[in-house]
Amino acid sequence: MATWREPLSQPRAGHATIAAIRPLFEEWLKRRHGILTFRLTQVLTGHGVFGRFLHRIGREETPGCSHCEDGPEDTVEHTVEVCPAWAEHRRVLVAAIGGGDLSRPALVEAMVRSETEWDAVTTFCEAVMLAKEVAEREKERAAPFLPGRRGRRPGRRGLRRGPRPP
DSSP states (O other): OHHHHHHHHSOSSOHHHHHHHGGGHHHHHHOOSOOOOHHHHHHHHSOSSOHHHHHHTTSOSSOBOTTSSSOOBOOHHIIIIIOGGGHHHHHHHHHHHTSSOOSHHHHHHHHHHOHHHHHHHHHHHHHHHHHHHHHHHHHHHHSSOOTTSTTOOTTOOOOOOSSOOO
16 A cells, blocks of 8 residues: 555546545455446546547547536536436435435545445446447437547447447
């Protein structure tokens, strides 16, 4: 753990993830429950089907949320905490973790606290990120080549994001 303390105190990347985990670093490492799934990792890192991330890597023309009318910037925080598209999933998560704080640090704290809460966070991430992936694939099928999407060519498959839905 001492080997990791120094690099984590001055990170070059992954600031939000490190800020969420660092206060509970020892508890995180010593826990005996929970595995990091593909979609849970997307939420913890912000590298997934989020408008901000897709825009940054050239996959979207804007960083806006495609699930909201006014298209605010789609970030982890927007998706997890406020986007109306995920209100029911959010309600279930809040009930399961016993509180309304859904910031990344609060999610990590809940995940470390118990296996039940870890599972609730994972279930939320799996459901919401899968729905976002499906919506992104549909958008790509409707307009497979947009000038603003670097690297997209007609006939190519979209981003591969974990297991395909049934």
